[in-house]
Amino acid sequence: MTSSGRHNRADRHVVALIGNPNVGKSTLFTALTGTRQKVANFPGVTVEAKLGTTNFENTEFTVIDLPGTYSLAARSPDERVAIDALLGRLPQTPAPDGVILILDASSLDRNLYLGTQVLEYGLPTVIALTMVDVAKDRGISIDLEKLSAALGVSVVVVNAPSNLGVAELKATLHRQLHHPGKPLELPFPPGLRQAADDLYQDLCDLSVDLGYKPSRPEAMRLLVDTAGPMQQEVREAGGAAFVEKLEQLRNRAAQGRSLALQEAQARYGQISAWMREAKQTQASDARTRTDKVDAILTHKLWGTLVFVLVMGLMFQSIYSWSGPLMEGIEGGIGWLGEQVVSLLPQDAAMLRSLVGSGIFGGVGGVLVFLPQILILFLFIAVLEDLGYMSRAAFLMDRIMSRFGLSGRSFIPLLSSFACAIPGIMGTRVIEDRNTRLTTVFLAPFMSCSARLPVYTLMIGAFVPGQTVLGFLNLQGLVLFAMYWVGPAFAVPTALVLKRGILKSKVTPFLMEMPSYKMPRLKNVLRVLYERGSSFVKRAGTVILAVSIIVWALLWFPHSSQVSQPFENQRQAATEQYEAESNRLANGYKPGLAGADLAAQPDVEAALQDVAELQETRAQGQQEDQAAFGHDPQALAEAARLDEAAYVATLQELKRRHKQAFDAAMGLNEAQAKRDEVIADADHGESAALAEDSILGRVGHALAPAFRPLGWDWRIGMGAIASFPAREVIVGTLGTIFSLGSEVEAEDASLRDHLVAAKDEDGNPLFTLATALSVMVFFALCAQCAATLAVMRRETNSWKWPIASFLYMTTLAYVVAAATFWVARGLGG
Amino acid sequence: MARTLAQLKPGDIARVSDVTGDAALTQRILEMGILPGNDVQLVRVAPLGDPMEFAVLGYRISLRKSEAACVQCAEPGAA
Numbered sequence: 001m002t003s004s005g006r007h008n009r010a011d012r013h014v015v016a017l018i019g020n021p022n023v024g025k026s027t028l029f030t031a032l033t034g035t036r037q038k039v040a041n042f043p044g045v046t047v048e049a050k051l052g053t054t055n056f057e058n059t060e061f062t063v064i065d066l067p068g069t070y071s072l073a074a075r076s077p078d079e080r081v082a083i084d085a086l087l088g089r090l091p092q093t094p095a096p097d098g099v100i101l102i103l104d105a106s107s108l109d110r111n112l113y114l115g116t117q118v119l120e121y122g123l124p125t126v127i128a129l130t131m132v133d134v135a136k137d138r139g140i141s142i143d144l145e146k147l148s149a150a151l152g153v154s155v156v157v158v159n160a161p162s163n164l165g166v167a168e169l170k171a172t173l174h175r176q177l178h179h180p181g182k183p184l185e186l187p188f189p190p191g192l193r194q195a196a197d198d199l200y201q202d203l204c205d206l207s208v209d210l211g212y213k214p215s216r217p218e219a220m221r222l223l224v225d226t227a228g229p230m231q232q233e234v235r236e237a238g239g240a241a242f243v244e245k246l247e248q249l250r251n252r253a254a255q256g257r258s259l260a261l262q263e264a265q266a267r268y269g270q271i272s273a274w275m276r277e278a279k280q281t282q283a284s285d286a287r288t289r290t291d292k293v294d295a296i297l298t299h300k301l302w303g304t305l306v307f308v309l310v311m312g313l314m315f316q317s318i319y320s321w322s323g324p325l326m327e328g329i330e331g332g333i334g335w336l337g338e339q340v341v342s343l344l345p346q347d348a349a350m351l352r353s354l355v356g357s358g359i360f361g362g363v364g365g366v367l368v369f370l371p372q373i374l375i376l377f378l379f380i381a382v383l384e385d386l387g388y389m390s391r392a393a394f395l396m397d398r399i400m401s402r403f404g405l406s407g408r409s410f411i412p413l414l415s416s417f418a419c420a421i422p423g424i425m426g427t428r429v430i431e432d433r434n435t436r437l438t439t440v441f442l443a444p445f446m447s448c449s450a451r452l453p454v455y456t457l458m459i460g461a462f463v464p465g466q467t468v469l470g471f472l473n474l475q476g477l478v479l480f481a482m483y484w485v486g487p488a489f490a491v492p493t494a495l496v497l498k499r500g501i502l503k504s505k506v507t508p509f510l511m512e513m514p515s516y517k518m519p520r521l522k523n524v525l526r527v528l529y530e531r532g533s534s535f536v537k538r539a540g541t542v543i544l545a546v547s548i549i550v551w552a553l554l555w556f557p558h559s560s561q562v563s564q565p566f567e568n569q570r571q572a573a574t575e576q577y578e579a580e581s582n583r584l585a586n587g588y589k590p591g592l593a594g595a596d597l598a599a600q601p602d603v604e605a606a607l608q609d610v611a612e613l614q615e616t617r618a619q620g621q622q623e624d625q626a627a628f629g630h631d632p633q634a635l636a637e638a639a640r641l642d643e644a645a646y647v648a649t650l651q652e653l654k655r656r657h658k659q660a661f662d663a664a665m666g667l668n669e670a671q672a673k674r675d676e677v678i679a680d681a682d683h684g685e686s687a688a689l690a691e692d693s694i695l696g697r698v699g700h701a702l703a704p705a706f707r708p709l710g711w712d713w714r715i716g717m718g719a720i721a722s723f724p725a726r727e728v729i730v731g732t733l734g735t736i737f738s739l740g741s742e743v744e745a746e747d748a749s750l751r752d753h754l755v756a757a758k759d760e761d762g763n764p765l766f767t768l769a770t771a772l773s774v775m776v777f778f779a780l781c782a783q784c785a786a787t788l789a790v791m792r793r794e795t796n797s798w799k800w801p802i803a804s805f806l807y808m809t810t811l812a813y814v815v816a817a818a819t820f821w822v823a824r825g826l827g828g
Numbered sequence: 829m830a831r832t833l834a835q836l837k838p839g840d841i842a843r844v845s846d847v848t849g850d851a852a853l854t855q856r857i858l859e860m861g862i863l864p865g866n867d868v869q870l871v872r873v874a875p876l877g878d879p880m881e882f883a884v885l886g887y888r889i890s891l892r893k894s895e896a897a898c899v900q901c902a903e904p905g906a907a
Contacts, residue, residue: 071859075852107887110861140886227852260851264858268866281886291871300875394890398876401892407879508856508895513881513888 013177014062014094016086018118019102020111021068021431022514024130024160028102029065030526031160032170039534040064040093041796046433047078048796049085049093056170062094070110072117072217073225076433080229083221086121089212098177099125100169101153105135105142106515108279112271113264119151120217122183124176127151128158128169134515139284146278152182161520183216188266195253196220202245209237223250224259290387290515297391307395310388311414314379318372318418319449325371333364353555354548362547365724366540369421369786373535374528376415376422380429381527385519389429390511397509403491404498406430406509409439416446417483420787421539424794425531432508438497440794441804444787445490447483447779453727453745454778455482461751462771485779489811535790542789546724553695554721562692566685573677580670588663597667602660609653610664617646683738690735695721709777709813710770710820712759719777724785726778769823773816780812833862833882833896836870842901843867849898857899861885867904 017032019025029037033052040049050065066082074080081090088095101118103111119125127148135142148155154172158165188196200219207213210233222230223246235243253259296302337360341352383389393407400409408430416423423443430436463475581594588597597603620642628635654661690696699717706716714736722729730750734743737753744750757765782788788801795801836842844864847854861884862868869883878893 071856073855073859107885109885110887113859113861138886225855258851258854260855260858261847261863264855264863265865268861268863294872298872298874298881304875390890394874394879394881395876397890397892398874398878401878508853509879509890509892510856510860510895511879511890513890 011059012062013059013098013173014064014096015098015100015173016064016066016096016123017100017102018066018082018086018114019068020070020104020114022512023068023102023104023111025065025068025102026526027160027520027523028100028128028130028158028166029063031163031166032061033063037065040090042081042084042090042093044797045077045081046436046795047081049081049090051093054170056174059174061170061173063100064093064096069114071114073221074228074230075225077229078433083218086118086123087212087215096123098173099123100128100173101125102128102130102158104131105129106131106138106140108135108140108142109268109271109275112274113267115151116184116186116267116270117217119153119181119184120186120220121215122181124179124181125153126169126173126176127153127155128165129155130158130160132157133159134517137284139282141280141282143278143280147274150274150277152184161522186266186270188220189262191255192220192223192253192259192262192266195249196223199223199246199249202242203234206234206238206242210234211237220263222246223253224263226250293516294391297388298394303391303395307392310383310392311411314376314411315414315418317375317379318415318422322371322375322418326368329367329370330364333360333367336360337364350555350558354551358548358551359544361551362544362724365547365786366536366543369419369535370532372415372419373422373425374532376426377528377531378524380411380426381524382519384429385517385523387514387516390513393511394513401509403494404435405439405442405494406432406435407511409435409442412439412443413446416443416448419448419450420444420446420784421535421790424787424790425535427794431511434498437795437800438494440791440800441497442490442494444782444784444804444808445486445493445780447486448784450726450784451482451778453730455479455775456745457730457733457750457754458771458775460746461754462766462768482775482779485776485815489780489815493807534793538793539786539789542792543724543786546785546789550695550721550724553698554690554693556694557692558689559692562688563685566681566688569681569684570678573674573681577670577674581667584663584666584670588659597663600660600663602657603663603667606653606657606660606664607667610650610661610668613646613649613653617642680738683735686735686741687738690717690732708817708820709773710767710824711773712765714757714765715770715774719774719781719783722783726781726783729778767824769820772823773820776819777812777816780808780815782808782812831901833868833870833891833899833901834880834893836880836901838870838872841867841869841904843904844899845902846900847898848900853895853898857891857895860889862889862899868899868901 017025017029029050029052032054034054036054037050037052040051042048047067049067052063052065054061054063064085066085067078069079069082072083074083084090085093086096086099099118099121101115103115115127129142129144129147132142144155144157154176156165156169156172158169160166196216196219199222200214200216203210203214203219203222218230221228222234225231231243234246250259253262297306337356340360341356344352344355380389383392389408389411392411395407396410397407400407405413409427411429412423412426414423415426420443423446424440427436427439427443430439459475459478463478466474468474468477578594581597583594585592585594585597588600588603592600598607621639624635624638624642628638691700696713696717699713699720702716702720703713706712706719709715711719714733718729718732718736721732727745730743730745731741733754734747734750735741737750737757754766755764759765782805788805791801791804792798831842833842833844844862844866846864847857847862857863862882866884871881871883871888873880874890879890880893880896881888881890882896
């Protein structure tokens with residue numbers, strides 16, 4: 001029997017969960033619904049709602065967890081979500097037939113402001129009163145019966161972490177839902193009330209054009225909120241005439257006193273009347289505990305010191321301590337990929353490459369970000385729970401506000417110096433929409449760790465390691481300067497953004513400073529799980545798709561014509577090896593086939609001896625390096641001694657079995673020669689295939705566009721191929737310069753190849769000017785598919801990642817070109 | 829003498845007399861309980877001189893100096 005068969009329609013209900021920020025709403029939501037939740041996104045909005053289900057007897061409740069808010073007066077589309085959800089106007093989200101209103105007993109007055117707005121809608125409502133213990137500590141006691149009588153709704157004391165009151169809340173809700181609620185009537189000044197009622201009538205007449213049926217409290221909102229989203233809607237639906245009528249109503253109601261003030265006074269007047277009945281306050285020292293801590297944590301010297309230490313620890317963990325985890329994940333995924341590839345048929349080259357590079361490369365590219373994301377959110381969750389996030393913002397706001405940001409932008413931007421992805425995900429702590437979007441846009445400008453390989457390669461190859469100003473190493477100085485290129489351009493970008501598209505008349509800071517609380521492990525784990533799985537599920541698919549697309553662009557057309565000459569080289573090398581081994585075998589024992597030479601007992605023994613000897617030598621070199629690595633002289637001496645011992649043993653072997661030994665050495669030599677030719681052919685083939693690939697052809701076609709940057713098609717193609725991630729350029733350059741894709745940024749041979757590379761006219765391809773232009777380009781470009789995917793996820797729109805990519809690429813191009821020409825002019 | 833919250837010294841308590849300035853900002857300040865007749869105490873100022881932390885209605889809120897300057901106030905006990 002299906003569940004829909006067991007329950008009739010009346011046994012399913014939808015409940016909205018609404019309350020101020022920091023009142024334990026998420027904890028209650030989890031206590032109610034457990035892990036049975038999903039996330040709902042809405043167009044044009046960067047906040048999201050969570051949906052979960054819970055059962056009571058035969059009733060199934062769908063619970064909608066709305067973003068925390070202090071008021072239903074919406075000033076941005078994000079703040080509109082709560083009201084739209086209450087009225088059932090959100091896409092793919094059922095209309096609630098009841099409300100759980102969460103109120104924090106320790107600051108009940110302010111919590112009830114939102115409460116009065118919610119109760120005006122008249123939906124069946126139950127109040128979940130949280131933080132009663134905190135309130136008690138502060139000497140506040142609430143008379144539940146009187147509060148319930150005053151508000152006309154049931155009140156249940158809830159302590160979600162210990163599950164106290166959760167069952168009672170469900171039972172009360174179940175009862176309440178069968179009794180329709182009564183809209184709360186507030187003592188508004190008669191002029192305001194009358195104007196709102198008149199406006200309500202007019203709005204009802206406009207409902208066809210508006211596309212929805214307005215409610216009575218919404219008329220009040222439109223009347224008071226002169227800059228709300230509804231203003232725009234009625235302008236579109238009702239035209240200038242309606243707006244004029246609205247203005248007349250506003251003037252009539254105001255009579256010299258601002259409507260917002262009239263509204264707030266009416267609500268808070270009613271609240272203090274209720275509180276005189278239901279609340280008693282005694283002096284207490286609870287708040288002073290937080291004050292004592294704050295005296296240190298917001299102190300000029302100690303507070304700054306603690307802040308620097310906490311931020312330093314956080315940055316260090318994201319930047320360095322995540323390293324081994326990231327390497328472990330990359331290594332593990334790489335190993336797994338190799339295992340899977342080895343199961344595929346040998347001749348299915350395309351499938352093997354797709355699985356190995358495209359799919360496993362992409363999966364690794366997604367999972368590799370998890371350590372940094374989880375570490376940052378571990379810090380954010382603990383600091384937020386603790387109440388320190390508000391203090392950090394309090395300390396930093398002065399500095400950040402100069403750039404049009406807020407104190408809460410600091411942590412996301414700081415973490416972006418390690419990686420923009422956790423940084424952008426961390427912007428959720430910023431409440432103001434425009435400040436959040438600006439911070440998201442700026443995060444990729446911070447110099448993340450993926451740029452480091454590019455800098456290492458270019459600086460190592462082209463910046464002389466000389467000392468300047470007596471004590472500074474020029475290479476170090478250039479690296480340091482590169483870290484400031486991004487932030488230097490982020491500042492004007494921020495100022496332009498905040499004065500341009502993201503302009504809001506005011507970006508209020510207005511931040512609640514909660515009391516310090518002990519973080520709860522369960523809460524922290526929930527945040528880590530949510531953020532981690534959201535990244536993998538939502539951003540992960542985009543990153544994987546990009547990885548596969550770029551793989552395809554680098555693979556196709558994969559013409560056999562391109563491969564043929566290299567196949568011939570390999571063939572020739574193999575044939576030559578066979579001829580050589582036949583010659584050696586014949587010399588050893590006339591008539592012996594080359595293939596059987598290695599199996600001759602003497603030769604086999606000699607081969608084994610030589611292999612062992614070489615292994616011993618390699619081991620000795622490693623041990624010397626470990627023992628004397630700090631002392632070049634001792635190291636050279638040890639190496640000399642080891643080498644002498646090696647040669648002596650080799651001579652000894654040769655003396656004992658001359659014939660077998662010569663055959664073995666000859667065989668080794670022939671094999672090494674064959675392997676070298678084959679490896680060269682393989683690398684040459686990869687380079688030729690890359691040049692012939694779609695991406696290579698695009699690189700050739702765009703060569704004129706790269707010229708102002710001082711680049712040829714190879715660097716340009718490398719830059720395009722590194723769209724999934726900046727550090728990919730190192731491997732791509734390795735492929736193009738016929739070294740294979742496994743090269744590292746510190747690799748001397750790649751460095752030498754870059755230094756030796758020539759352009760079409762035979763001049764050096766890379767000069768200092770070219771290297772600087774490459775570095776500046778990578779400092780400013782948005783070459784990171786993962787960042788763009790997370791940006792889309794966090795802003796819930798492709799608009800922002802596309803704008804970011806276009807803006808940063810243009811900026812990177814222009815500044816890199818300018819760098820090139822200036823550096824060349826100066827003789828670089 | 830008419831003052832604003834931005835001019836208080838840490839520890840000072842003042843009674844709000846009016847909130848003026850940009851409509852959207854004023855509305856936010858009012859909604860948070862900083863409205864005529866309520867007492868507001870300046871608890872502390874951030875190390876760099878801005879923002880400021882206030883106590884109102886039994887909770888704490890921080891406002892930038894420019895926001896605090898929108899709130900006119902008088903001695904506590906005044907009307």
